Amino acid sequence: MTEPIPSNGSTTRTLDALIIGAGVAGLYQLHQLRQLDLKVRVYDAASDVGGTWYWNRYPGAKFDSEAYIYQYLFDKSLYTDWTWSSKFPGQPEIERWMHYVTDRLALRPDIQFNTRITRAEWDDSRGRWRVSTDTGEQIDTQYLITCAGMLSAPMEKVFEGQESFAGRIFHTGRWPHQPLDLREQRVGVVGIGATGIQVIQTIADQVKQLKVFIRTPQYVLPMKNPSYGEREAAAYKARFEELRDTLPHSFTGFEYDFTRQWATDTPEQRRAWLEEVHADGSLKLWLASYAEMFFDEQISEEISEFVREKMRQRLKDPRLCELLIPQDYGFGTHRVPLETNYLEVYHRPNVEAVSVKANPIARIVPQGIQLADGTVHELDVIVLATGFDAGTGALTRIDIRGRGGRSLRDDWFTDIRTTMGLAKHGYPNLLTTAVPLAPSAALCNMTTCLQQQTEWITGLVGHMRRHGKRVVEPTAAAEAAWVRHHDETANATLISKTTSWYVGSNVPGKPRRVLSYTGGVGDYKRRCDEVARDGYPGFEMH
Incomplete structure (x- = not known):
């Protein structure tokens, strides 16, 4: 029987796995872990499922991956029973698809909305995570699995005096749900990345005046x-x-x-x-x-x-x-x-x-x-349209404490390191998707990579259960080897020589490193599969 966390009057819940995020990765991870008969729950700060497609509802938001490849591929009927209206559909339709998947797989009973994870602390003596939410809930869980997205921590407070503005100010990643009437409005858009471009081309013929503030031009x-x-x-x-x-x-x-x-x-x-x-x-x-x-x-x-x-x-x-x-x-x-x-x-x-x-x-x-x-x-x-703290921001905005109280925020502001983008030395039973040093950090059709990563995590958890293991952590040597391989691969590219969010240069103080694995999705999958096939060398289990 698991010893409960002292709750100080707050609710305590005991889980086998807690998943952060109800987007593409989180929904599929929940589905898979339920099939392993784990007691699992998803927490999300949003009021419904969707992840990226819940928050990014700015004018013109749409796919730039073809719709028919931005889908789950583990179930043919799930795939074929949904029909897209166009090659690159817009956010409202994508959000409906996310609802379709959630309801088709009956996932809602195990998802808790309007709840933000604020702190997670590893208890080495018990081999479990103690997790806190902004609603006062305490969760005792064996695994902490992050599916928080690689572009989910918006750079909102970027200019002095934002709170003094007499008009309305919005970050594209936190667009309001209620429709905005921009007619007869003088609108300024800051940023011309992929998001800014979608907004600009959509609202130009609706507004009285549009001013676009341009720093870095983009190939389009x-x-x-x-x-x-x-x-x-x-x-x-x-x-x-x-x-x-x-x-x-x-x-x-x-x-x-x-x-x-x-x-x-x-x-x-x-x-x-x-x-x-x-x-x-x-x-x-x-x-x-x-x-x-x-x-x-x-x-x-x-x-x-x-x-x-x-x-x-x-x-x-x-x-x-x-x-x-x-x-x-x-x-x-x-x-x-x-x-x-x-x-x-x-x-x-x-x-x-x-x-x-x-x-x-x-x-x-x-x-x-x-x-x-x-x-x-x-x-x-x-x-x-000022972008995100990509790859790391979603987790560094949570107070995550590993062995000996070490801070993930401090670790990643010193040196951005992971083991295959799936785990982190010093943080047992923390399993990750869409974080640095994997293709899912930037250079991938996201559903392809997120399916691969969650399937690998499910395989690891299943392996541990079959072998009576309760704690897993990558070794320092395995992590160092992956970082070396990642850097050798990335530094051979021109991406590493270019200033952009791909190397974290949009976030003051963020260590410079190519965030995404550049060796290719197929190569990455092969390497991950080899680790699983060989019994997870480089991962200590007990």
Whole structure:
């Protein structure tokens, strides 16, 4: 019988596993652990399921992975009984799909909403975690499994004076549920990453005035988003087995992969291939053109110039080209956004592009945004598309204490280290998804990678139960070996030489390291499978 945690009057619950997060990973992890007959519960700060697709409900939010690959692949009927309306559907439809999965698998009884995990402390004497929530509940659990997402800790407090603004201010990752009427409003958008672009292209024709504050220009690719009728839906559903068997083994978890080699193609063949993948209207140019662009600066420059040329043809205006087309980093070393008529937005008379590279935002004032030179842009609404503390932020905002009281927050602000992105030395029975040093930290179709990681975790838990083991922890040596391999792989790429959230440079004080494993989704899966097949070497169990 497990000794209960002293509750000091608060509720105490005893579990085999506590899962943080009711998004893509958390829902599937719950389903799997229930099949092992574990007593398991999911906690989420939101009021319903969805994870990313609960919080990111800003105007224009949609997939940029094809809908038919952003699905669970463990159950054919679950897959085929849902029909998407288009290739890249929007947030409301994605959220409905998440509800469909939750209800189809009857997961709701084991999910607790409106509850934030605030602290988790490992009790070495008992081999269990003591977990606290913001509602005063205390949970005693054997396993703590984090499915909190890699882009779920928004960078909200980024400018001095935000609280003084007389209008309304919203971060895209915390968009209100009630509809916002932006008509006759002067709106400022800060940030032109993938999220900012979706907002800008969606609201430009709705608002009285739109000012876009631009620091780092982005390479963009045009999205083609055909609607799906019965014939199109039947066609992708017929590919279920093919997708199930191939996606986990591709380089990025998408249906397409790198199949051409730069050196063996003639200049004419290269141009023809780039034109073809650009015309596909997807991320194919980034994720399936020439892998050499991530390693060779000359090849990177040629492909980058191809994309610049496509952007110049649409922008025309030399000033806009200078503001919006990157010159100082290579295509694909940042996150590449898909867009629909985004560049054309800047030709509208009610839209102004404001460069803040040499004249940065100094503060928010009651009237709007003040730049370093004293200029004030008067606004009614400010949209902060300022990104996230990626990979680490969701967990460093929780007070997680491992062996001897060591702090995960302190550890990761010293050096970002994990064992395959699945566990952390010093933190027994802490099993993780979507954290650094795995493809799921950035470079993957998320459902592909999150399914793989949760299945691996389930396999480990099942192995321990079969062998009578109650505690597991990666060794320091195994973690060091994985970090070395990760760094050797990442540092060979141009990604490691580019300043972006991919290396944590958007968060003050965050150690610089490529957050995502760059060796490929298929290679990562193979390595994880080998560890499981060989009895989990590098993981101590007792």
